[in-house]
Amino acid sequence: MSSTKLVCIALVSLVFGQAYLVASEETIAVCPTNFTQVADKCLLVDGSWRNFYEADRHCRSLNAELLSISNPTEFNVINEWLPIIAPYQPEFWTSGNKLGGTSDYYWQSTGRKAIYLPWQAGQPTPTTGDCLILLANVTMTAEGTTLSEHRLSVRNCTKWVPHVCEAPLQIFKTQLCLNTTAFFEAKVADKCLLVDGSWKNFYESDRHCRSLNAGLLSISNPTEFNIINEWLPIIAPYQPEFWTSGNKLGGTSDYYWQSTGQKALYLPWSAGQPTATAGDCLTLMANVTMTPEEAILSVHRLTVKPCTQWARHTCQAPLQIFKTQLCLNTTAFFEAKIPL
Missing domain, CATH: 3.10.100.10 (Mannose-Binding Protein A, subunit A)
Structure with missing residues (x-):
């Protein structure tokens, strides 16, 4: 006997260009x-x-x-x-x-x-x-x-x-909407980023990101760092400083990314950094050069700051991966392959 069966699911509405694929309400x-x-x-x-x-x-x-x-x-x-x-x-x-x-x-x-x-x-x-x-x-x-x-x-x-x-709890529903709302303001490298322009200290910024089911920014490698620096001047062209999740709170001698719980192995420091006596938390900071025409920002690099200082911040969330396997597509129905 086949280990899978075909289930037909009706496409019940198409409103303002948003498609909703609806099945039963049973959840696990x-x-x-x-x-x-x-x-x-x-x-x-x-x-x-x-x-x-x-x-x-x-x-x-x-x-x-x-x-x-x-x-x-x-x-x-x-x-x-x-x-x-x-x-x-x-x-x-x-x-x-x-x-x-x-x-x-x-x-x-x-x-x-x-x-x-x-x-x-x-x-x-x-x-x-x-x-x-x-x-x-x-x-x-x-x-x-x-x-x-x-x-x-x-x-x-x-x-x-x-x-x-x-x-x-991990909730699995047999009802799936195809217009899933995305958290991110932009896909940057392999994560989703959002810049918040409000002034908050490190702890408030961390809480704000977590309220969005996200975390403060972490940086994993040079490639990701370079892509973030290409993106920041586009989304926030005149903002020189943003909180990251990097810190050494709790008396540790090493820096950790609070958003992942992992030790920070790649740390692209600003010149003269780190200055351990300046604080325990890390911002991405750019040097600002004023000219008659405009303000020019350098590459944003890590700088040690007191955790109670006010700065803007960047939240990160993982990409939402949706895998759909369709067996048949007709005008009114989607036929989905679902394990027994």
Whole structure:
């Protein structure tokens, strides 16, 4: 018997030049490998001891983020799950923080202000630090160790703690629209880039990109660097400086791309850089030459800056790859090859 069958799917509408290919509404939700579905997201506990910045980079290297908490229902389900998966761990990094001088807490993983904050008794204590952990009180008895419910507590971002990564459920639908909305302002090399002209510090810029399901710019190799430098003068001709995701936050001696969690191996520095005492974060910066006719910008190269400085920024997102295999195309129907 054939291992595949042919399914006919009707093309039901064509509106303003946009085609919609519609099938059934049945969906399948799965988590990435090693992640567990908890509420409506996928979670992974990592027991290694890292500071906030290292924990964030580790989650990003898994195409995930540090934990955020949206509402009481999600909070309760997480607290039911943690004692099962990590019964003796009293604290875990979340993505909550007020880095960058903001008075409010934000979930770095989503870029959104933290509205629901289930605090431990006596919290928050802002002088303790800028980052948030989930902390359980520990009670020692003759019978064993008992942990209370995990609740939010303020910690110094350089403290070493295990962490929880989160990733969205992977939703597979049998309904597919052919006018998929693209994030990108431009395809540059093998990624999609967007320039944002608003002035933000590094932390705010990172949150903004993540709110778009993207990350701050990283640079992988000379070819990509050259293409980015060809594109920037076209899309932002008079802008000399943009935040990248490069940083050495958390006390590391090496620079990392926060957007990927990977160590930065290719670093096209500006002349005289890096100046480690200038800060911990990296911008792409061009030298400006003023002439009677115009302002001329040099090639944008990496420069060390304080993470609280204001600059514009560039977000990056991966190319969305869609593979379509069509068996038959008639006027009214598409016939698609779908595995049984």
